[in-house]
Amino acid sequence: MQQDITFYTNPFSRGGIVHWMLEEVGVPYKVENLAYGDAMKTPDYLAINPMGKVPAIKHGSVVVTEAAAICAYLADAFPEAKLAPPTTERGDYYRWLFFVSGPWEASFGLRSCGIEMTPEQELELGCGRPERVLDVLAAAVRDREFIAGERFSAADVYVGSHIGWGMQFGTIDPRPEFKQYWQRLEQRPAHQRSLQQTEAAMPDFPVPGQ
Numbered sequence: 001m002q003q004d005i006t007f008y009t010n011p012f013s014r015g016g017i018v019h020w021m022l023e024e025v026g027v028p029y030k031v032e033n034l035a036y037g038d039a040m041k042t043p044d045y046l047a048i049n050p051m052g053k054v055p056a057i058k059h060g061s062v063v064v065t066e067a068a069a070i071c072a073y074l075a076d077a078f079p080e081a082k083l084a085p086p087t088t089e090r091g092d093y094y095r096w097l098f099f100v101s102g103p104w105e106a107s108f109g110l111r112s113c114g115i116e117m118t119p120e121q122e123l124e125l126g127c128g129r130p131e132r133v134l135d136v137l138a139a140a141v142r143d144r145e146f147i148a149g150e151r152f153s154a155a156d157v158y159v160g161s162h163i164g165w166g167m168q169f170g171t172i173d174p175r176p177e178f179k180q181y182w183q184r185l186e187q188r189p190a191h192q193r194s195l196q197q198t199e200a201a202m203p204d205f206p207v208p209g210q
Contacts, residue, residue: 003059003060004028004030004059004060005027005028005029005030005057005058005059006029006030006032006057006058007019007022007029007030007031007032007055007057008032008034008045008048008049008054008055008056008057008058009031009032009033009034009054009055010033010034010035010036010205011033011198011199011201011202011205012036012202012205012207012208013054013055014054014055014067014161015054015055015067015198016161016194016195016198017055017067017071017157017158017161018055018057018070018071019031019194019197020157020190020191020195021070021071021074021075021083021154021157022194023189023190023191023194024081024083024154024157024188024190025074025075025078025081025083026078026081026190027078029057031201033204033205034054035205035206036206036208040053040054048063048065049063049065051065053065055067055070056070057070057073059073059077066101067101067158068097068098068100068101068158071097071154071155071158072084072097072154074154075153082151083153083154083157084153084154085148085149085151085153089149090148092147092148092149092155093147093148093149093153093155096137096140096147096148096155096159097148097154097155097158097159099136099137100158100159100162101158102127103126103127103128103133104133104162106125106127107127107128107129107130108130108133108166108171110125110127111130112171117129134172134173134175137159137163138175138177139177141159141163141177141178141181142177145184147159147160147181152185152188156185160181160182160185160186163178163181164185164186166178167179167182
């Protein structure tokens with residue numbers, strides 16, 4: 001599937017995850033940077049993502065939203081990039097990719113809104129308190145170069161991005177396990193290329209909330 005890829009994003013968004021993934025895949029793509037607000041609510045863009053959010057991609061006639069789903073899709077759509085383990089070895093790959101997109105996102109999203117779960121709410125919601133989420137993920141990356149086996153994968157793009165941003169913005173403690181894991185990933189050429197392109201686009205867009 002070598003059709004054209006259009007990547008919808010904003011330089012101040014989780015689109016940075018997908019940008020890194022696209023650079024790892026190594027195929028041509030077109031970037032459509034959208035400002036928050038009206039630009040994401042036009043009929044044309046709502047036909048891509050009815051939620052009116054980024055990131056999203058359009059690959060030929062295929063539309064995919066949600067950063068974790070896009071990473072998994074691109075790994076499968078371009079197997080020559082070897083960004084997913086063999087299908088018989090994907091236990092850790094799926095587990096940690098969706099652990100971060102599920103429990104991590106929900107747990108830290110609640111905390112960022114000033115909500116601290118009671119034990120009863122934690123049981124009902126199923127995402128766990130942030131401290132527990134961090135303990136589990138720290139154990140997963142401890143003494144491991146990659147999260148899902150012997151090779152770098154799309155799961156490292158997604159998990160690594162959250163760990164890197166969390167430490168950068170102070171939402172998670174810079175535990176030794178996280179620092180060691182992230183230091184191995186952040187110097188990847190594809191990550192550096194995506195970061196440079198994202199930073200170059202930032203002056204043209206207002207910082208959200210300002």
